[in-house]
Amino acid sequence: MKREIKHICLAEDDPDDHYLFLEVLTEIDRNIKLSWFQNCEELLQFLKTTSELPCLIVMDMNMPKMSGQNCLISIKKELNLYNIPVIIFSTASEPSIIDTAQKAGAYKYIVKPFSLTEFRNIVREILATTLP
Template identity: 35%
Template sequence: MNTKEYNLLLADDDEDDCDFFREALNELPITYSLITVNDGVELMSFLSDKSENSLPDILFLDLNMPRKNGFECLTEIKQNKKLQPLSVIIFSTSLDVNIVDTMYENGAIYYIRKPGDYSKLKKVIGNALALISGKKMKQPEREQFILQP
C-alpha cells in the first residue's frame, strides 16, 4: 500500500483535461492534494510564492498554454535555483520528437502524451507517480523519458 501523500500541481489551460486528470487521480489508490493553474503566468506566479521546502512533489506541465507556454515555464524553472529541484513531467498532446528532445535537454523528468482514453490516462498517471520518489528525482536515460500507459 502506498502511504506517501503527493503534493501535485497541474498547469493546463484545458478545463476538460484538468477534470479528467483529477478524476483519474481520484480512482488511484493514493493520497494527494492537487492544485491547478490555467496558464504559464499563473504557474510562475504560484511557484514564485513558494519556498524551496514547499514546492509541489511533481508539476504536470502542458506545453500549449496562453500567455506563457510550457517551454518558457520549464526554462524559467530550471534557471531558477529555488525551483530547480521541482520534478517536472511534461503532459502534452504533442509527441513531436524535436519537442520531446528539447524538453529532455531542458530538464523535464518525464514526458507524457495525453492519452485520449480515460483508462490509459489513469494508468499513465499511476505509472508516473510510482516512478517519482521524492523531490530529488533524477532524469532517466532518454529511452525511458516518454511514459506510455
C-alpha cells in the same frame, strides 16, 4: 528510498484534462493535493510565493500566453525550484519538441492518450514515478 508524492502542481489550460486528472488522482489516492493552474504565469507566481512547494509539476506544452517550454526553462532557472521534477504531459508528440523539453530539464515527457483507460494508466504511471 522512494519519495512519496504528496502535492502536484498541474499546469493545464484545458478544464476537461484537469477534471480527468483530478478524478483519476482522487480514485487512486485522495490524500494527494492537486493545485491547478490554467497558464504558466499563474503557476510561476504560485511557485515564487508559496511556502508549500510541490513534489512534482505536471505541465502541458501548448499553453496560452507562455508556452510550456518557456515555463519549464523559467522553473529550471530558479535555484529553489530546480530540483522539482517536471513531467510534460502534452498532445505535442514531435520528436524535436520532446527532445527540446528533455534538454531543458523535463524529468519525463508523456504524450496524452486518447482513451480514458490509457489516461488512468498514465496518471498511475506518474504517481509511480521515483522522485529524485
